[in-house]
Amino acid sequence: MTTPAPTSRKTVEQHASDVAALLDEVTDTGVERVPIDEAAARVTAVAVPSPVDLPLFRNSQMDGFAVRAADLTGDETRLRVVGEIAARPIDPAPLEPGTSVRIMTGAVVPPGADVVVPVEESEVETDQDGVETVLLGPARGGGERAVGLFVRERGSDVRAGEELLPAGVRLASRHLAVLAAAGITTVEVRRRVRVAIVTTGAELVEPGETPTLGQTFDSNGTALTAAVVAAGAEVAARARVVDDADVLLALLDDLHGEVDLILTSGGISMGEHEVVRDVLGPLGGWIGSVAMQPGGPQALGAYRGVPIIAFPGNPVSTQLSFEVFVAPVLRRVAGLPQASRVPAELAVAVRSVPGKRQFLRGRRRGDGRVEPVAGPGSHLVAGLAASDVLIVIPEDTLELDAGDAVEAWTL
């Protein structure tokens, strides 16, 4: 066995900082224009000004009667009803003094009219000659009806040229609604980070194949794909490489220009067949160890400017490494909230290992306390699936009692 070069060791914070620095360029992914109906959860790249006044025109806030405020006298006013304006395309004639017009919510208020009286405050009469009048009673709230009552002025929500949305907004339904309301059909958003996922290992077979002794189903491709999407990025390529450095190098060539970031699993520890290590080393990458468990072996580098973050191959290590080092960066770019990392109380005593930050797979109980649900082995994928929190035990802590405070990361 060739003895590998002594690996350098880093703290979790050092490696997280190195990953963030390497990904710094990735966060500026440029801009693309997408239809608003495909823009949910995307992030505006620039501020969006309104091309129009909103409302587009002066309209009624109520079903009722449009009148001139000057015609309203005392508690009751009787006015002739000269027509009706529905909420539809129309260019109404000016309202003559001493008259009123029926009006629907959202309909154009005719020139001259400056108050809408709600239908609930009115009573219509038709005389023997067929002349229709309306008796307008007192305003429900009491007092005078001020000019503008129940009239929505053009531009009173937003004026043409004013900002509808700032840059950096993660588009939810209410944001898309205001774009539609202003007649906007497409919006400039940040391009999603395009990620390639490369799993390595001669022992891996795809789920659905039939493994022989020594073979294991590859779960890292599935796990990283779902995790990348959940962090707001997109999976632009996915591949599995057996332990052959030339194949991996050729793949990196293919990925250049197609993706912003390459994530790998496996091939970076101290064994002989470590394809990612064999490729990253000559590229000037860092291959070493981070003081954490699971997930000790870690590496990073770049190929022709494309950052490569390399995780260990054990499934729990891969998933946890993504959550610790890469997910926070991707979530920030995507405008997503970070995972909750809050203090919690241990339900049971736990032991840890010296010099390593331990991430125990755990569960939050009914009483709010947290407890481990599986052993520390980095192959325990079912244990991780059964967890809903990670319980973080600091590097210098070897034993904790029930009731002690820990940090809990919600999964």
Next chain:
Amino acid sequence: MTTPAPTSRKTVEQHASDVAALLDEVTDTGVERVPIDEAAARVTAVAVPSPVDLPLFRNSQMDGFAVRAADLTGDETRLRVVGEIAARPIDPAPLEPGTSVRIMTGAVVPPGADVVVPVEESEVETDQDGVETVLLGPARGGGERAVGLFVRERGSDVRAGEELLPAGVRLASRHLAVLAAAGITTVEVRRRVRVAIVTTGAELVEPGETPTLGQTFDSNGTALTAAVVAAGAEVAARARVVDDADVLLALLDDLHGEVDLILTSGGISMGEHEVVRDVLGPLGGWIGSVAMQPGGPQALGAYRGVPIIAFPGNPVSTQLSFEVFVAPVLRRVAGLPQASRVPAELAVAVRSVPGKRQFLRGRRRGDGRVEPVAGPGSHLVAGLAASDVLIVIPEDTLELDAGDAVEAWTL
């Protein structure tokens, strides 16, 4: 103007309860089988048992040497190295007493071997005859190396037939990972609720068209589409109906069998041209008023067994009505967390209206207090877009001071 029948009035809770009861059947949408790589955020319909033991076979947790515990004596043991087992398909011969075999992480532990000694605790020598031996030093943690140390037993994570995932789990990356690890390629999930979105109004034009005076861009189709998807359902149909009851009835016929739920906006208030009211009334639906602002007019009914929830047409009313009445039900079906509804402190004094629960569009300030960001008008789509909370003012409260407690719904 025909005087509409006096509408019945409900509290917010009464209508919410009626909507939930009407949607009760919708929540049982049946089951579909989807590939695991398309199953993220879906909810398992049944418990998933493991078809295999995990790990699939007895394997090494370390790069190192597989040995027999019985051969280890004292602080140092020298053993002959008889071969190497990599992590790849292999059916290794039993390990003879007094020998060791190099082994990689994840590789098959040969029959007979019951301990793995990490490479860091070993030193290899080759004598002049080319015979290789390894000197195994003391265990790093001190003490004896127990049988099973650094050996992952077959089935130690989960045994064939045991539950991998329970029913009702919203599938995140760690859940999909354990399915993949067990070789599972598809999973039975609850079918998403299929929603039809029907906006009504003769005044509406699509964004991108050129409105004439009296016309307004339809924002409700866009808003409800994004909101339905965000609540974990899918938009199976989307239509806009001008104010014609026959057209709407024909559409309901088309939608029958295609969707689980129909949402409409507009056409339920007291005006003359109220297409949804005209259709729901003869169908025995409820059309009335809910003690809230915005969103007073509300309606519900069913057509050939398909529930119809009808919102008022003002954009803010539509969006808010969805959030108050329908989103909680859809989120529950989809296994999504409910929106946060927490106590907050007012930054400024506010006034409200008697007898109606008011939902003010607001913003959470740097100091954690909340303040309104726009007026109460239900047409203020830009105001809603600029909000990040809804400030809830109870029905019986007319005035609140700065510092008073309110409920704040995070948007």
